[in-house]
Amino acid sequence: MKCNVILCPSNIEELYFTGKTVVVIDVLRASNTIINALKNGAKEIVPVGNVEFAVKISGGMFGGQTLLGGERNTKKIDGFALGNSPLEYTEDVVSGKTIVFFTTNGSRAIVKAKFSEKLFVCSFSNLSAISKTIMELNTDFEILCSGRNNSFSIEDSICAGKLIAQVQTLTNNIELNDTAKASFMLSKSYGTNLLKILKESEHGKLLMENGFEEDLNFCSKLDENEVIPYFSENVIKLMPVDKVSSKKKTN
8 A cells, every 4th residue: 555645736737646546635724624514414515626616606506505615815705605614614504505615725636636536535633534444445545735825734744644644553554655754754743732733834823813713723623523525526525334345445
């Protein structure tokens, strides 16, 4: 089993992901917003690569049960019902709804990896669930860090390193590329206090300046739930219970 970490999606072509198993990480905040929305009963999430497309497809395509959600440079977009704070995606707001979702980094990374054979969304809160799924698949996998503005983000890389560490507790049969090794070492050095590292990160400082300190608290929680967001046919849903077992691979 080989693991490759991509530190940001800007220099990777969409077709690179064809047929691959991919885990997308955007700790601040898209991964956590997606996880929380699905946990609270959202029917599905439609990630998009630009605001104009989000507005276009939201107009009646999903039977009137649609919400526009997301942000641009941390702020809720004019005309959108929701921003990108996971705390906004409560059960009374999102249950049964389709959410058309754009964010500066996370949704674009998911769209970039849309040709993957299997695509999962990960953050600190569902690390164990994702690692178990990867282990059951028993195949090579890519970790795609969303980064920030097409560059490296420390929080995504630490999360990637922690995911690798979790997988390593389940199997010795894992080979890491250089960026995977770097992410693993980074998580060992700086991943003991997640809230501290989020507050000290560039993105975390920007979020605090804009009044989202509670989002950092939410996004720093480790293994809070078993939610596994799974991308298929251009939407993200909860992974069906039998999805992994029915397609399990052996080496």
